[in-house]
Amino acid sequence: MSVLATVVETGSFTRAGEVLGLSASGVSRAVSRLEERLGIRLLHRTTRALRLTDEGTRLYERAVPHLSGIEDAANAVSGAAETVRGILRVSLNPIFARNVLAPRLPEFTERYPDLNLVCVLLPDAGDLVAEGIDVAVRFGPQPPSSMTSRRLLETRVLTVASPSYLKKHGRPKTPEKLVEHDCIQYIDPQRAHCFEWEFRRGKEVRPIETTGHVTLTDVDTMVAACVAGAGIAQVLALGVESLLATGALVELFPEWPDETFPLYAIRPSRRLPPAAVEAFLDFCHTICEGYRPGAVTPPTP
Numbered sequence: 001m002s003v004l005a006t007v008v009e010t011g012s013f014t015r016a017g018e019v020l021g022l023s024a025s026g027v028s029r030a031v032s033r034l035e036e037r038l039g040i041r042l043l044h045r046t047t048r049a050l051r052l053t054d055e056g057t058r059l060y061e062r063a064v065p066h067l068s069g070i071e072d073a074a075n076a077v078s079g080a081a082e083t084v085r086g087i088l089r090v091s092l093n094p095i096f097a098r099n100v101l102a103p104r105l106p107e108f109t110e111r112y113p114d115l116n117l118v119c120v121l122l123p124d125a126g127d128l129v130a131e132g133i134d135v136a137v138r139f140g141p142q143p144p145s146s147m148t149s150r151r152l153l154e155t156r157v158l159t160v161a162s163p164s165y166l167k168k169h170g171r172p173k174t175p176e177k178l179v180e181h182d183c184i185q186y187i188d189p190q191r192a193h194c195f196e197w198e199f200r201r202g203k204e205v206r207p208i209e210t211t212g213h214v215t216l217t218d219v220d221t222m223v224a225a226c227v228a229g230a231g232i233a234q235v236l237a238l239g240v241e242s243l244l245a246t247g248a249l250v251e252l253f254p255e256w257p258d259e260t261f262p263l264y265a266i267r268p269s270r271r272l273p274p275a276a277v278e279a280f281l282d283f284c285h286t287i288c289e290g291y292r293p294g295a296v297t298p299p300t301p
Contacts, residue, residue, distance in 0.1 A: 001063050003030040004042060008052060008060055009129055019132030021087070084279045085114035091122035091136040095219060095239040096263060101137075104287045108280075115276050129268050134277050136266045137284060139236070140188070148267055150281060152288040154260040155238040159199075160249040164229040172232075175199045175208050175253060182231040183210035187217045197234055200258040223249075236261055263288070 006016040006027075013024040013031075020027065035042050042056035052060055092101065097119065109117070120133060128136055142149045159175075172178055178197070185194045194215065198207040212231050216222045223240060226233040227248050235249075243249040265284050267277055 001034070002067055003027055004034060004056075005060065005064050005067055006132070007031060007043070007050065010132065012050060015131075019089075083114075084112045084275045086274070086276055087116045087118055088276045088280055089118045089120055089132055089134050090280065091120050091128065091131070091133045091138075093137050093139055093263070094121075095139070095236060096137050099239045100287055100291050101284070104283075108283050111283075112276075112279060115279070117280075128266065134267060134274075135280055137263065138266060139261055139263050141262065142264050142266060149264045150266075150285065152263045152265055152284055153238075153291065154262050155236045156257065157234055157259040157261050158237050158240070158244075159197075159232060159234050159252045159256075160226060160240070160244070161232045161252060162227050162229045162249060163247065165226075165231065166250065168229070171250075172252060175206055175256065178208050178210050178232065181210075182214075183212040184222055184225060184231040184233040185210070185212050185215040186219070186222055186234070187215065189217070195234070198259060199253060199256040201256050202258060206256075238263075 003016065003020065003022075006019055007013060010016045010019060013027040016022075017024045017027045022030075031043060038059075040055045041053050042059065044051050044053055109115075120131065122128075122131055122133065122136065137152070159178075161171075169181060172181055175197075183197070187193065188195050196207060197210045198205060200206075210232075214225060214230055216225070219235070219239075222233055223235055223243070225231070226235070227243065232252070240249060244251060265281050267281070
């Protein structure tokens with residue numbers, strides 16, 4: 001039943017096999033054995049898609065609510081609830097992975113030698129359950145869902161430009177002057193439209209409508225384009241400290257310091273999470289507390 005549920009959630013035998021550590025043919029055989037045992041067909045199989053039959057749908061809807069309880073019991077008996085071991089699949093925001101986790105990763109692997117960490121590249125709007133992800137680390141407020149989340153830190157949102165851009169176009173003196181400039185737009189992956197630009201100073205909030213010739217969905221490309229002089233950008237302080245220190249980027253409005261963006265650790269809700277999940281969450285929380293680049297703050301209670 002767990003194999004069937006994974007096939008339904010991931011949408012293919014191949015992806016289910018990746019989640020379960022089985023071959024695609026092994027997943028297919030497991031489902032076939034279940035069908036033979038029950039005497040009914042559970043899945044319609046084509047070369048392009050899989051979908052549940054009516055009988056498969058009824059079985060899936062009745063059985064799946066019980067699977068997490070069975071998993072919890074198995075974890076408790078096997079020691080997975082107390083021992084950090086096995087394979088942990090995590091989806092990490094690249095900025096967090098590169099700047100915060102990677103420098104401290106040897107500590108984690110030395111502390112938990114029986115745990116294999118598998119990092120999967122997944123969009124911030126990706127489905128954790130369907131992809132078999134145990135923990136994700138994502139930026140931005142998290143929409144209401146069955147997932148549980150823990151805020152790790154908040155980083156400032158900076159408005160920046162390169163010296164070459166400022167030399168050619170001049171430096172805007174106030175946020176309102178941005179309407180006269182080419183501002184690189186970035187699409188929010190959760191809402192599928194561009195982030196709004198705003199500035200905060202204490203209780204004062206000032207939204208600004210900006211426009212630009214370039215719209216991007218990749219942060220690294222946006223930062224690189226900004227450094228090259230393609231326009232003004234709003235970026236997270238986490239990850240651009242070196243560019244600011246060397247002068248490759250210039251912060252335009254330090255007098256507006258209070259706009260921040262949160263970083264969360266998210267996991268599918270479990271009553272009894274395996275020890276590996278808890279260990280990774282605690283490690284992420286610890287290293288975020290210790291990360292002090294100056295423009296990053298720990299979360300407020």
